[in-house]
Amino acid sequence: MTRLSKRNYLNAAPPQAFPLYASRINPTSARPILKFSSRGLKNSTITCPNLSIEYKISTSRKWFRYERTTFTCRDKRSQRRVTVASWERRTYGRTYLQINPAGLGNVNVIKRITPKEEDVFPQVSGRRSGFKFERTFVANNGKRYTWKSRMRKSLQLFREDNPNAPIATFKRRHFFRCQWHNRIQLGPAGGWEDILDYIVVTGIIAHLQVVENTVQAIDIFNSLLGAAAGC
Incomplete structure (x- = not known):
């Protein structure tokens, strides 16, 4: 894999965007919801009957070297699975993310598209503190998007x-609200039709980062309380 510097990534020309099949989008569905089949995010199936979409997420581990999560989707017309993204987190070294913008619903779904490696969340953009989260990426249409979350509330995606x-809004499972699984709710105003693959991939990664950052912030806070109590 060829590494991209943070500066080169932000200044690089965006990958070519591919049009969606118009028949895949149901205009009568005001707020489509992508539902996860399991509570875990790294091994799950995401479905949305209104959009005829099915994503599958599978994670494998190589001892203590790395953890690789693969995102695939099934095309209803060809009945073939297409790899949308591959996310590799290494124990030592950088994290890699490859996104194939020609995923589900694109006219080039049968043709093999060479994926472009991207650091989807460059460290020079956005914030990653305990209870405030902002991460920015550039999608296949060349536009800039930001996932935002405050005080562990719902993670929301905004266009620049x-x-x-x-x-889109990434909503966590909530026991007391009888919401047993995570889900991604798409906005009624649209704007998500040509970046569904990016929404799924970056939404999951962003949510996992929010959880990790919150846990770290709580641990630090508890450590400070313990130190203060010992004084």
Whole structure:
């Protein structure tokens, strides 16, 4: 894999965008919901009957070297699975993410598209503190998007030129609300039709980062309380 520097990534020309099949989007569905089949995010199936979409997420581990999560989707017309992304987190070294923008619903779904390696969340952009989270990426249409979360509330995706209308919302499972599984709710105003693959992949990664950062912040806070109590 060829590494991209953070500066080169932000200044690089965006990958070519591919149009969606119009028949895949149901215009009567105001707020489509992508539902996870299991509580875990790294091994699950995501379905949305209204959009005829099915994603599968599988994670494998190589001892203590790395953890690789693969995102695939099934095309209803060809009945073939297409690899949307591969996310590899290494124990020592950098994290790699390959996204294939020609995923589900694109006219080039049968043709093999050479994936472009991207650092989807470059460290020079966005914030990663305990209870405040902002991560920015550039999708296959060349536009900039940001996942935002405050105090562990719902993670929302905004487009740079329309920061007040969320395109998608990642909602965690909630026992007391009888919401047993995680889900991604797409916004009624649209804007998500040509970046569904990016929403699924980056949404899962962003949510996992929010959880990890919150746990770290709580541990630090508890350590400070313990140190203060011992004084």
